[in-house]
Amino acid sequence: MPNEKSKSLIPPSAIVEVDIREDEEQAVKFNEIVDLLVAAGYFRARIKGISNFDKVIGGMTWCIESCNFDVDVDLLFHENLTIGQKISLTEKIVAMLPKMNCPHRIEPHQIQGLDCIHIFPVIQWLVKRSMETRKDNASFVRAFALSQFDKLYSSKNNEHSMKDEQMKNIEANIQSVKQSYGPKRKFKRAGEAPKDEIARVKSTLLEYGILPIGNIVSSVSDSGENENVNIQDTTEINNELIKDQGQVVHLDEERLSASAVGNIVGLQAQEIVQVSELYASLSVDSSNSTNESRILSALEKQQSTLQKRINKLKMEHDTLTEQYNNQIEKMKKTNEKKQIIEDEFLRMKEMETPENKGMLAKLEELLAVHSGLKNQEHKFREQCKIDLVNLQNLVENIETCDPQEKENQIAEYDSLKESINKTRLLLAKKNRAIASLTRKLDDVPGRSELTQYQRRFMELYNQVSAKHKETKQYYTLYNTLDDTKLYLSKELSLLNSIQENYNEAMASASGKEQFLKQFEAIIAGIKRNKDMVETRCAEEKDKRFKLNKQLVTLVEQQRKYVAAVRQLTIECRKNEALLAQLRAT
Template identity: 45%
Template sequence: MAVATSVFHRVRTGSKIGAQYDQDGNLIQVETREDEEQSVKLTEILELLLAAGYFRARIKGLSPFDKVVGGMTWCITTCNFDIDVDLLFQENSTIGQKISLTEKIVSVLPKMKCPHRLEPHQIQGLDFIHIFPVIQWLVKRAIETREEMGDYVRAYSISQFQKSHSLPEDKEFVQRKDKAVRAVLDVLEVYKPQRKYRRHRNAEELLDEESRVHSTLLEYGRILLRSSSSLLFAPFQVDEGKVSLAGGSQAASHGVVDVSEEEDLQAVEEVRTLFTDLCFQGKLTASAVGQLVGLQSEEIKQFASEYAEKQLELSSEEHEHYGPLQQHHRVVASLNKQIQQKTKELGEVCRSLCQRLWGKELVCLEEVEEQADRRLLDKLRALVTMNENLKQQEQEFRTHCREEMARLQRNIQELKSASGQDTEEEKERDQLIDKQYNTGREKLQKIRLLMARRNREIAILQRKIDEVPSRAELTQYQKRFIELYSQVSATHKETKQFFTLYNTLDDKKVYLEKEVNLLNSIHDNFQQAMSSSAAKEQFLKQMEQIVEGIKQNRIKMEKKKQENKMRRDQLNDEYLELLDKQRLYFKTVKDFKEVRKACA
């Protein structure tokens, strides 16, 4: 049990990194301090997580890192974003696991369009000041997502319930709905418009909208109120495709005469023509009365009075129907006139304002000229005049040069054509010049190729020089390698302790099994051994042999323990010697730097 208990005193995971030493070889003591602002932010973060529903933050045995990272992961998963971590049953992670966790969390935040930036080292270093806004945003987003999902689940539950179940109110509503729909359809069927007449295909086309509306209404047995020139007499309106005409003794003898649709239309047109003439005449004449087919005098008077009443009604209704339209046209025309008038006034105002501005600018320029130095102003004017003259002279000089160049080129061409061909000396001289030119050109090309080759070599050397790390980079690499070595050594030490613990527990298990088997054997053979003295003596001898074997095993284990202690002491002595050498090395390096500074 002594061996087993010593194994449990192992380094807690991630709680300590390998020892670090300064230049003198002394152990570096790391100071730890509690930041009040950080602790306040941690408390606020935990309160936010508890308010959001992450109750693992109440567990006192968890570290702040586990609480914060667990809360962030819970919020991210609540917002329906995937993150490849599992924090439910894994606590006190190693440094490598913490780094991977923080990197995965930080990689998910941009996908969620988080407005706050966060780095993995800030989470690992527990920088709660920078973590707090991210936690606040995640909690808000998680609550919103949970509300949206709650509404969605509620609506889905209601729809699923309504598919298989229904309330009594719903059944009653469905029955009343069917009845109401049937009633509405019946009403629509009864009162739907029915065409009574049809316009002839060969009739002339109606151009204005009012005539088309009037024609359509006539087809369905309705009359549009129009002006007095096109007045329709309402009492003679065709009803259900039938017209009844009453006339003296014929009406009494023959009754009501049913005619076809064409005859009805002709009768209506005759009556319409008659009463249109009456409208223009303003009174009933004898000829108009004679045209009425055998109508009695009383009926004629009745129709005349009804005609006057209808004329008054139609004139009032015509004013009601077409008055707003004419009023609208008049308003539009007046508004257009006002717009044109305002546009003209605005143009005149703009012109007057421009003239005023020009006048003010001229006045300002005159005031500036009066306030400025007269000599300086005269000098500037002279310089401006000189500049204009120089520009004009330059333009004239350029024109003169072009003309002179053209004249000289013409002279050269004339001389070449007059001489016919060059002399032998001039040809040799031209050939020599061409040869020298070609030689110089080839030499220049070779020099350019050589320069390009040198530039490539210089670029290659420059890249090689850039690949060699500087002292600062080497220092960073060294620090990083030291950190990685510390992490690897801590992991190796932890793994070694796990193996030692496993081996110890396995040995303990073997010994306990042997002990249990021995006790079972003693218990089984005890009654039989106590039955006789010979069996009792044999049983005691076996027990002595077992005890002797246990003592031998104990002596072996003690010997092995002493050997391990001696080896530990030997390794400790070697470690102390190496520490002395390290201190001496740091001291020598320090002295060397001081001597080098003194020599420099």
């Protein structure tokens, strides 16, 4: 046949038989691959409308992308790829597996031919690596969510420890404030100290820059030593003390220390009124003395300043009180929300079981992602506000510019727009040319595509040849059986005629002689047919011998051809290596 002759002329090296074992073992391995991908989370593997190749290659691409491995390879996968895209994708995957330290090796044609026995260990390793990567990411996200939760909320267990830490911080701040704002001595006594205890105390306070008015009296009266001393007597003592130490203690008329202001603010309103009346009476009585008038005028200035200070401090006190109340309300609401959240958290902990533990972990991951998205949204809103302000300022600057500048800007804008349009047209023209060249390049098949086409044609040729051989065997069997049937029918008819004529022929001697002559003629015809068949058989044997001899000759030529092709391939590789060295130099 012509097909057999053409097949015999093709060398064995050009006939590539892809190892596709369409048996039960392949089907079992494919089902295990699908089950493994579905268990790992690639649920598209169980969709019946997707082809087997898309399921396997899609699962491998998904596993590689979920491993977070930094490789400069574009693993773009979508369903119903062309042959060139499938070949390119499988070659990229095969080249990427050694970079990921995969212990299993696989060839692109094994993936394209769905050799599930060799694909299964690779899928198994990729799924294991993907699960480990996802577990590490889940632990990191969980730790991040817990840290964010601890920053915003606190549980009852660490509430006491936080209070202790806050108390320690407050005590440390108080100590630092005391050290920074402690009492400092400003003046020094020149003469002897007064004998009176109250005068001695007040003179000591004056040395530290504090003007005592009424506090010492109240403290002394509390101690029970001088119960008959009143505010008026205390004021007179202060005046005498200032007169006695006028040359030693330098009192600033225009400035009052912070401690004196604090003492005066602590006075009661009634005492302030009494002191003001006392100062007014003293100012009338002591008009003859210059020192007394100077002191009274200073005290009046201090009184007015202190009154203003008191009013201001009262307003600040009211404001701070209102803020404090608001903060207390906010704190109560926050504590209520905190208690609700803690109750919900405890209830969620009670609801946690081994069955829904994975679901709860997934919810925690989603909450962490939600908080991250909220932060991103907040940052995005802030950036949008900043951009809006910048654009508004830019619009204001544009509106406030001169008309001549606007015209220049409009003309410049038109020229730039025209140049951009020209550039776009040139770019579109270049893109069309590039697209046309790309289509032409795509129309020309590459070496890998040609190899794939050759493999597919060889597979198709093998199938057609096997079918043709099977059909030819059926025809030969049919012809043989038909000839056998013909001979058997002739033999049966001959035996029937002999049986029918035997009795008549044996009845007479002439009939018997005629019957024997006919029988001899039949035997001679059978011998002639036998000789013809034997002659034909001998011719067929000679023809088979010649064909076998021709086959041996062609096999020897094929062997020489294969050796020559192998040697040519080695020489071509050497040539390419030498050309690469020449280009490098």
